[in-house]
Amino acid sequence: MMHAATSLRLRLLLLFVVPLVLLSAILGTWRVIELNRLSTGVFDRTLLSTAIAISRDVVVYDGDLLGPTTRTLLSETAGGTIFYHVNGPDGSFATGYAYPPVAPQGAVATPEEPVFYTAQYKGEDVRVVRLRSRVDLGWISGFSTVSVWQELAARETFFKRLASRTGAVIGLLVLAVAGIAWFGVRFGLRPLTDLEDAIERRSPNDLSLIRRAVPPEVGGIVRRTNALFSQVSDVMTAQSTFISDAAHQLRxxxxxxxxxxxxxxxxATTPEQIERSDALLASARHASRLANQLLTYERVEGSPPDMTEQIDLTQIASDVIERCGEMMVAKGVDFEFAENGPAPIHGDAILLSEAVQNLVDNAVTHNDPDGLSLRIETTRNGSECMVTVADSGAGIASDDWARARARFSQLRPGPGSGLGLAIADAICAGHGGEMRLDPMEQGTRITLAFPNV
Amino acid sequence: MRIAVIEDNEALAQGIAYRLQDAGHAVDMLHDGLAARDHLASEDADLIILDITLPRLDGLSLLHELRLAGDKRPVLLLTARAETVDRVAGLDAGADDYLVKPFEMAEFEARVRALLRRRDAPLNITQRIGNLVYDPAARQLRHGNEPLDLTRREAALFACLLDAEGRPVPKSRLLDQIYGTGADVDDSVIEVHVSRLRKRLAQTDVSIRTLRGFGYLLEAGG
Known part of the structure; x- marks a missing residue:
């Protein structure tokens, strides 16, 4: 069993290539043995036919000479120089080379069956065939022995060349298969990388089922992932419904x-009554705002905003000012509105005014409002419509920006719910926009930017 | 004035009732739709505060029934937050105004005053701010017993700011009020009128505050 963490590519490569190498080795060996048998057979038959020709010549030319045909045969036979030795029926040397290689024990030629053997001749390995045939020369008759031999070097060279070619062909084949496996695996695994993209695009807000066509081999993975997605989705919906219901019921x-x-x-008439009911009122307002903000946050996070209507960001800002202008004047805020004409975007007017309202509330809540400069600006450029809320207060360091936007987090202890910026951020994101902290020497300047229609 | 408060959140209804009683009104509290229908069929009311979500019979159906029966008593509809559909439906069903919950009590009281005033317009009711009294029918402003002379446009400007009940009014709306909707007048004209009106109010405890780039609001005291 391979280690679970081995790459699929290596795994498949090994699975393909190891058996292939083994199989090729077996096939190659078999092929080499077969080649060896085949070439030995071919050379041996040549040697035998030469021996037969010499034996016949011995009869034709009375044992002394070789005919021209046989001589041609001798010089043109494949596999190197042919040596021969002929003994007459009387056992004496008749013609050829004087000392034939010695036959090993048991290698005795009979008239019916020639014998082949390997021996040494002048220090070289040679292949010998010995033939025994009956001759009748008139003056003498009996069995003549013909020995024909040839050096093994030539046939070995021939065999080696064949064997190495076979090896080369098999080697190339193995390499080709390995290469195809290595690159083919990447190609073959493409549906998996596609699937990875599809999963990567999912987020806690988007656990929609994966619907793309996948190979049957990963169908199970996709089915189970989808089942998990829908379970997680159901749990999240249930939780968010609970929070939303709880906030609703509390409200x-x-x-x-x-x-x-x-x-x-x-x-209240007495100073004590006034003081205590002021405190009660402040707490009740805080609780009310918190419950409402929870609901807003749930609504924004729970479903995408209705983007069908075209609205004017300048009008939204104007509505917010109309609503909270009295409070700002009463608290001594030095207020300014800088509008630059209509700033049309697609979106939900109530949610967007909530986002702007939260920025204004934040500025007033987290700073001393008396004497605070507050400026609301709407602008429009080629690609974006923006509403900016800038104040002269304590400011937010860029390092704190991520924390300031998180739910229920406050940079400084204060009366806020810690949801204001998180809500503005979520509303902005829901509208395909972006909430930005603009760097300032003093104070806070936050811009909500949305795509221009 | 007698006001019917139809709201199933009893604590909220009680809080509203206290404020209305403090302002000198008589209040009838009803907590469900059917009881409210019975009450309204036999009892008088100068204003009806009606919540949309009610047990037994919802506010919109009740309102629809009232209007079908030819009942013209002013209705201030209370709707849950952000339910745009409800609001449109409410106005279609014949509500005179609507208020989105949660609301500030000051806002609520302003709407109530506006609706009562609308109902009583023929009776020439006067409006007060600080030590000023304004008579909308005669377009006359009095400081104590001294009448303050206002031009027609200054009076219109003052009335518009006064109607906003302390909330800021954008310049564009002031222009519409003084010169008529769509009049081709420059924004800066407003500043001239405001500056003149300020001079007239100099001796009173009412002042006009500027929200730069936006508009003005009327402030009493100080």
Whole structure:
């Protein structure tokens, strides 16, 4: 079993190539043995036919000479120089080379069957065939022995060349298969990389099922991933519904508390009553705002905003100012609105004014409002429509920006809910826009930028 | 004035009732739709505060029934936040105004005053701010017992700011009020009128505050 972390590519490569190498080795060996047998057979038959020709010549030319045909045969036979030795029926040397290679024991030629053997001749390995045939020369008759031999070097060279070619062909084949496996695996695994992209595009906000066509081999993975996605989605929906329901249920009693607190404050006459009902009212307002912000946050995070309507960001900012202008003047905020004509975008007017309102509330809540400069600006360029809220307060360091935007986080202890910027950020993102902290020497300047229609 | 508060959140209804009673009104509290229908069928009301979400009979259906029956009493509809559809439906069903929950009590009181004023317009009711009294029918402003002379446009400007109940009014809307919607007048004309009106108000405790780039609001005291 291979280690689980081995790359698929290496794994498949090994799976392909190792058996292939083994199989090739077996096939190659078999082929070499076969070649050896084949070439030995071919050379031996040549040697034998030469021996037969010499033996016949011995009869024809009375044992002394070789005919011209046989001589041609001797010089043109493949496999190197041929040596021969002929003994007459009387056992004496008749013609050829004087000393034939000695036959090993048991290698005895009979009239029916020639014998082949390997021996030494002048220090070289040679292949010998010995033939025994009956001759009748008139003056003498009996069995003549013909020995024909040839050096093995030539046939070995021939065999080696054949064997090495075979080896080369098999080697090339193995390399080719390995190469195809190595690069083919990458190609073959492309559906998996596609799948990876599809999974990568999913996020906690988008756990939609993967619907692309996949090879049957990964169908199971996709089915199970989809099943997991829908389970996680269901759990998240249930949780978000719970939070939303909880905030909703809390809001009603809080609205009651708030209105009763306002009524108490209005009826308070003694300084103690006024002080205490002021504190009660402030707490009730805080609770009310928190419950509402939770609901808003849930709504923004839960579903994409309705983008069908075209609205004017300048009008949105103007509405927000109309709503909170009295509060700003009462608190001593030095306010300025700088509009630069219509800034049309697609989006949900209520959510967008909530985002702008949150920026204004943040500026007033987290700074001393008396004497605070607050400037709201709307601008439009080729690609974006922007609304900017800038104040002269304490400011946010760029290092703190990520933390400032997180849910329930506050840079400085204060009366806010810690959701204001998170909501503005989520609303902005939901509209395909971006919330930016513009670097300032003093104060905070936050821009909500949206795509121009 | 007698006001019917139809709201199933009893604590909220009680809080609203206290504020209205403090302002000198008589309040009838109803907590469900059917009880409200019975009450309205037999009892008088100068204003109806109506929540949309009610048990037994919802606010929109009740409003629809009232209008079908020819009941013209002013209705201030309370809608849950961001339910745009509800708001449109509410105005279609014949509500005179709507307020999105949660609302500031000051805002609520302003809407109530506006609706009561609208109802009583023929009776020449006067509006007060600080130590000033404004008579919309006669377009006359009095400082204590002294009448302050205002031109027609200054009076229109003052009335518009006064109607906003302390909220800022954008310049464009002031222009529409003084010169009529769509009049081809430059924004800066407003500044001239505001500056003149400020001089007239110099001796009073009412002042006009500027929100740079936006508009003006009327502030009493100080």
């Amino acid at each position: 009603n009693p809080i609205a009651g508390i708030l209105s009763l607190a306002e009524a108490s404050r209005a009826a």
